[in-house]
Amino acid sequence: MPSPTRTEPGRTTTSNPNRRLATPRASSEDALRRMRRQRRRDTAPEIVLRSALHRSGLRFRVDYPLAGLRRWADLAFPTERVAVFVDGCFWHGCPEHGTAPKANAAWWRDKIAANVARDRETVVRLEEAGWLVVRVWEHEAVSHSAPRVASAVEARRRERARPAARAARAKSPVRDVSTRHGGSPSET
Numbered sequence: 001m002p003s004p005t006r007t008e009p010g011r012t013t014t015s016n017p018n019r020r021l022a023t024p025r026a027s028s029e030d031a032l033r034r035m036r037r038q039r040r041r042d043t044a045p046e047i048v049l050r051s052a053l054h055r056s057g058l059r060f061r062v063d064y065p066l067a068g069l070r071r072w073a074d075l076a077f078p079t080e081r082v083a084v085f086v087d088g089c090f091w092h093g094c095p096e097h098g099t100a101p102k103a104n105a106a107w108w109r110d111k112i113a114a115n116v117a118r119d120r121e122t123v124v125r126l127e128e129a130g131w132l133v134v135r136v137w138e139h140e141a142v143s144h145s146a147p148r149v150a151s152a153v154e155a156r157r158r159e160r161a162r163p164a165a166r167a168a169r170a171k172s173p174v175r176d177v178s179t180r181h182g183g184s185p186s187e188t
Contacts, residue, residue, distance in 0.1 A: 041062070041072075041074070043086065043088070043138070045088075045136075045138040046074050046075075046086045048142050049084075049136060049145055049149070050062065052142045052146035053075070053146055056146065056150055058077070058150060058153060060075045060076060060077050060084075061075070061077075061078060062075060064076030064078065064083070066122075068125070069122065069125060071118075071122055073085060074086045075149070077156070079160075080132075080157055081131045081132060081156065082131065082132045082133075082149075082152050082153050083126055083132070083133050083134070084133075084135075084136065084149055085119070085122075085133070085134070085135050085136065086136050086137075086138060087119070087136065087137055087138065088138050089139055090112075091112070091115055092112070092116060092119060093113070093115065093116045094137055094138075094139065096137075096139070097137075098112070119135070123135075132155075132156060134148060134149050136148070136149070
């Protein structure tokens with residue numbers, strides 16, 4: 001495990017994305033209330049995406065634990081091995097909409113950087129295990145994200161069906177077309 005490094009008095013961080021940073025005191029009671037209300041799952045963008053996918057006929061698992069990782073996919077299609085993550089712009093450092101808080105700025109910068117590093121590691125480890133990862137930003141319109149997820153699932157279903165179709169064709173008996181009416185090959 002990497003050794004901790006000092007960032008500013010009283011705070012330590014590490015290059016290990018799995019290590020939690022010591023949480024600083026909230027800058028105000030209002031900020032504390034907002035942070036306590038944050039949901040880990042069933043956020044509004046997740047629910048909107050789930051509803052659209054369900055309406056289109058797709059069935060999936062919600063808050064699916066990923067084997068070997070202390071992480072959960074927001075949506076998962078385990079048979080197709082497709083994991084979907086709905087990332088919040090603030091929490092995952094969206095390049096378009098991510099903001100930097102002024103209070104406890106160094107801590108938040110480290111926290112968001114650790115989230116981004118963990119996201120990258122999650123993608124790498126899932127892809128190594130044969131999963132297809134789809135990441136959706138919370139600001140992304142469901143009219144764009146739902147078809148993207150559906151096409152990923154459909155592509156995986158087609159990939160899975162191809163070897164099965166080949167195997168079925170290989171097992172089917174080969175018929176000699178020239179003798180199918182009972183005559184000898186020379187009579188045709």
